[in-house]
Amino acid sequence: MTDIDWDALSLEELKQIQKQAEKAIASFEARRRKEALAAVEAAAAEMGFTLNDLMGAPKTRASKAAPKxxxxxxxxxxxxxxxxxxxxxxxxxxxxxxxxxxxxxx
Structure with a gap:
């Protein structure tokens, strides 16, 4: 990684770098999450399961009580x-x- 003279940058340039870094971090985390999900799905499939089998059905909210x-x-x-x-x-x-x-x- 190259050395950056942070003191020589304007506020606008620093904010642009900050936005780019935030986008790069979000993209990196999304890729890692996707990789982790794929690995878990593959491990479950090797054992003959799906993620839904292991996690159970999504919980539903209880129905609204009838007026009394x-x-x-x-x-x-x-x-x-x-x-x-x-x-x-x-x-x-x-x-x-x-x-x-x-x-x-x-």
Whole structure:
């Protein structure tokens, strides 16, 4: 590698070198990651597996819980009973209602 007289470079030249170095580093890391993935896939294939076999199926998010409670005056406002209570539930409880009063009739 050649010696560079850093003090002789302008700010613009230094910033250009910095951008080029960041691109080169990102490219290098991407190539290394790709090589590592290929090596792991080859090792798994030698043993008769795929990466999906070894890593398992991707985890799926749990489905959204069905609403259990509804606002007495606005049935569009619902709550599943999980997580924090919505403000309308808190207000109803403070005004003397119970959670049973807010249950969705089935």
């Amino acid at each position: 409670y509804a606002h007495p005056e606005n049935p569009a406002l619902t709550w599943s009973g999980r997580g924090r209570q919505p403000n309308w539930v808190k207000a109803a409880l403070e005004n003397g209602s119970t959670l049973d009063d807010l249950l969705i009739a089935k």
